[in-house]
Amino acid sequence: MAKVAFIGLGVMGHPMAGHLKTRGGHEVAVYNRTAEKATRWVETFGGRAAPTPAEAAAGADFVFSCVGNDDDLRQVTTGPDGAFGAMAPGAVFVDHTTASAHVARELHAAAAARGLAFLDAPVSGGQAGAENGVLTVMVGGDAEPYAAAEPVIGSFARMIGHMGPSGAGQLAKMVNQIAIAGLVQGLAEAIHFAKAADLDVEKVIGVISKGAAQSWQMENRWKTMAAGEFAFGFAVDWMRKDLGIVLEQAKATGARLPVTALVDQFYADVQAIGGNRWDTSSLIARLDPPKRG
Template sequence: MTTRAYDPIESRPVAFLGLGVMGHPMAGHLARAGHRVTVYNRTASKSAAWAKEYGGASAPTPREAAAGADVVFACVGNDDDLRSVTIGADGAFAGMKPGAIFVDHTTASAAVARELAAAARERGLEFIDAPVSGGNLGAINGALTVMCGGNAEAFEKIQPVALAFSKAVTLLGESGAGQLAKMVNQICIAGLVQGLSEAIAFGEKAGLDMKAVLGVIGKGAAQSWQMDNRGPTMIDNKFDFGFAVDWMRKDLGLVLDEAKRNGARLPVTALVDQFYADIQAQGGNRQDTSSLIKRLR
């Protein structure tokens, strides 16, 4: 994990549920910032390994992890995974004290965010939907961007805590707004990666030195994070890292489902989603989203 400085802050008892490629370093930043962290993971050995690495505690269920915590963070796979760690006899909601706040960093649907926010309120709890952007490197470096939806007073309480692993934590509206903002983010990325793929493939066909070309146009209006960070690896045909195609298809599925509900027209996003399906059919499920260029070679 990259060394970073943490702003002085009151130590809080917190929990973190889900120790995947994002959750493990995020929980680590909380511990290094001085918070008292208890973790839970479906695979118990991961919880034990995290606790050994960071000196925190591990618990066998979400309920036990959440007991006594002021804030319970989660980063799991999808809507059903999120329900499994929040509701039910062993869910976090059953163990949280009145007034505690659940912060969900899963990229999930706006509908489940609203559903769980309502369930939390019935128990005297608060729920903030807070999907992140920045990928695994952003989590490792403590430089994620967090998009939040929920109660403003609860947000003010969790913002300084979440800054342990983030460079920006922003409230964008009521419950579900964070998830909707993450959908906007993914729409932008899908279009950018497809445009970059076409541009590089075109330049290669034209016989250009594409690294030199990107070095020039990357200083002008075409510049983007994707160009700076993925353009060179796309040219080198390297995709064994980053944000997996399977994850992007999951996210674009959420986007397209929401568009059906709100009437938004997303012709390019729908097309890029199908292009990603082609990459999956070629066996590229776990490759970075920039592997989209393989369709054009």
């Protein structure tokens, strides 16, 4: 059992922290900017709620975070009352935010200057993966703290991979989002085409999902896409944030991402019709507008 802190109790962080307590058996302190969420977490799982990131992190062997963006991450690490100021030398900070590779490298250096370790460890699997403890985690950072943190991360993950040095975890998550963006648009067009051709969508998916077209998105999203139901899952606003990071990184490296850039604009179209909080599978709404009752 380790002493653990978790910073950020949103739809991902809340169940992840819960698995650290219930499945991992760790001693867990939590912090959330909205204190009521931390109080509710403690009522559900036990542990301790702290009023600042620093107080949550004091004495912890591992400090986890899952916050909104680069600036939020800086605030809870190196800002006033940030975790870095209270962590003991040798402690490991594991960040699950989808953020830039730049901020990962920046905080890796800031941690090292204090005798701490920093791992960038974005996740894939969405809210359902977090709730079921089956996330995929892509980790960047030094090998020794990765080896120490891996079994603890395993409390809420089924796949953990060390991608390379600091920033490599965030870069791997960008690869993940690039692949998903194009795939969901292709699936949206396929279902739209099947409907326009008067095919039985269920029968078609039943056949092609057993062949080369199969994907997680097809298996888990085709029914709701065909029905125009999107009130769940990974929000369009979050996907646009992620794709913005991807496209900025592509500019820096000279990578050409024409399909990703196009799909990003398609998601902007979904936002324009009120789909900010819809699941990312709502790309089909541009082609088959959902019925409004």
